[in-house]
Amino acid sequence: DQQVKQNSPSLSVQEGRISILNCDYTNSMFDYFLWYKKYPAEGPTFLISISSIKDKNEDGRFTVFLNKSAKHLSLHIVPSQPGDSAVYFCAASANTGNQFYFGTGTSLTVIP
Amino acid sequence: ETGVTQSPTHLIKTRGQQVTLRCSSQSGHNTVSWYQQALGQGPQFIFQYYREEENGRGNFPPRFSGLQFPNYSSELNVNALELDDSALYLCASSSEQGSGETQYFGPGTRLLVL
Numbered sequence: 112d113q114q115v116k117q118n119s120p121s122l123s124v125q126e127g128r129i130s131i132l133n134c135d136y137t138n139s140m141f142d143y144f145l146w147y148k149k150y151p152a153e154g155p156t157f158l159i160s161i162s163s164i165k166d167k168n169e170d171g172r173f174t175v176f177l178n179k180s181a182k183h184l185s186l187h188i189v190p191s192q193p194g195d196s197a198v199y200f201c202a203a204s205a206n207t208g209n210q211f212y213f214g215t216g217t218s219l220t221v222i223p
Numbered sequence: 224e225t226g227v228t229q230s231p232t233h234l235i236k237t238r239g240q241q242v243t244l245r246c247s248s249q250s251g252h253n254t255v256s257w258y259q260q261a262l263g264q265g266p267q268f269i270f271q272y273y274r275e276e277e278n279g280r281g282n283f284p285p286r287f288s289g290l291q292f293p294n295y296s297s298e299l300n301v302n303a304l305e306l307d308d309s310a311l312y313l314c315a316s317s318s319e320q321g322s323g324e325t326q327y328f329g330p331g332t333r334l335l336v337l
Contacts, residue, residue, distance in 0.1 A: 115265070153328075153330055154227065154313055154315070154329050154330050154331060155266070155313075157323065157324050157325075202265075204323065209279045210279055210281060211266075211326075212268070213265030213266045213267070215263065
């Protein structure tokens with residue numbers, strides 16, 4: 112049972128434009144959400160997080176939006192750069208627990 | 224400061240065999256989590272070790288077991304290998320039990336079961 116879903120396996124965006132990556136979840140107990148970035152042959156690296164008490168968190172070019180009623184979060188990257196080309200995973204946990212549930216990932220390609 | 228390392232990088236086993244994967248955590252980290260990432264899927268939580276004790280387990284059968292040593296390095300053992308165990312196995316170390324932000328992943332061990 113996939114509790115965290117990323118329905119777009121891939122996304123291509125022109126350099127300088129906005130990249131929007133989406134994630135949906137089913138478990139209403141999830142209260143902490145993260146985005147990870149993964150390059151080939153490397154492990155995922157933490158990018159940005161948001162707790163359920165907020166609806167937006169921003170860190171430089173990266174902004175995560177959380178819509179609790181829709182059980183949906185999105186990652187916006189503005190402006191997109193070629194170095195952003197990677198696989199992006201969203202992940203969630205409940206009650207600050209130690210078990211993180213990951214989506215299947217979205218492969219982002221930023222075209223120069 | 225050394226990062227998280229895993230060995231071996233690749234491994235081929237046959238069905239029914241046993242395998243041991245190793246993970247050296249980042250300096251100063253006392254918590255190690257193991258994940259299985261099947262092809263086309265996201266990482267799935269197997270279990271976590273905190274100060275040498277299992278501290279949470281995902282939906283994996285008992286033939287998946289682990290150890291954490293006094294230096295906080297860790298092993299993942301899988302007995303009676305099945306074809307579906309073919310995957311990338313990731314370990315992640317952190318200095319706190321529940322923080323995804325401070326969780327650093329290794330590059331993984333790719334296991335192929337024939």
